[in-house]
Amino acid sequence: MSASPIPAPDAIRPAAGPILSGADAQAHLKDVAAWLKADRLVPYLGPGVVAASGAGGTVPLAPEALAAELSKRHPAPGRMRTNMWAVAQFIDQRRHRKTLTAWMGEIFAPKLSPSPFQSYLAGLPSSLIVDTWYDGAMRAAFAGTGRTDFGEVQGITRAGITQDIWTRAYDAAGTLVPDATAESWTTILYKPHGAVTPAQNFLVADSDYVEVMTEIDIQSPIPPVVRDRRSFRGFLFLGCRFHDQMLRTYARQIMKRSRGPHFAVVDAASLTRNEARFFAEQGIAVLDLPLGTALDILMDA
Structure with a gap:
């Protein structure tokens, strides 16, 4: 923790997305680490968190890498071959949704060991963690702690579903439970795009997002329990890229x-x-550091 008194999070509200680098970024990250421990920041994780630790290697850890894996199973036209959402849509149309789901299950079937930072997070009493990739490493990190006071809320594809639902909830054992159960969990692991565990829910094709995008501005696809828990917190983005409009x-x-x-x-x-x-538009302060260095600081501060 930094030697100087830690300011209250409300005292720092970056209005124009400042960029801090070097020693300034490292010093600021120590205060961020304290707010993370105090459950004032929501970790928002991308696949880079696993990649930074070298814990991956058996599953793709970027949209472009996943596009390449899907294209090995059913080659897509060259103009779309690096676009995960377009490749998945091509497979959905040519080979059926069941095939796409089966292939996604195969690609993410290898069990990833949690990264050190994921294991660290699993030991914190965080109210909410957002994990945007399809692997099961964060769930495995929770399992490694022996905790039973957590669960997952996952986004689901509405393909073939007649119910007016956007998500499903799973308890620590991986059992499907009523959505209201999530309100009692100490920690909610929110997987907005789905995950391979425990039930192979995947939002990945362009068509999966058509209806979501028409409703997301009025928040229908965002679970009420997530909306509630974010209200008193900020976000800490780690291992994420926002080079696609859908991700932003x-x-x-x-x-x-x-x-x-x-x-x-x-x-x-x-x-x-x-x-x-x-x-800049979202007022997100950028800490210009190698991700591995930053994760070490967050764990050691």
């Missing part, structure tokens, strides 16, 4: 009406123009 839209809507402040650990030099604009 989801993050913007998940953050909506949250209290702040917000931070993102990123390599500032690699940001696209749209990513930089997104961080």
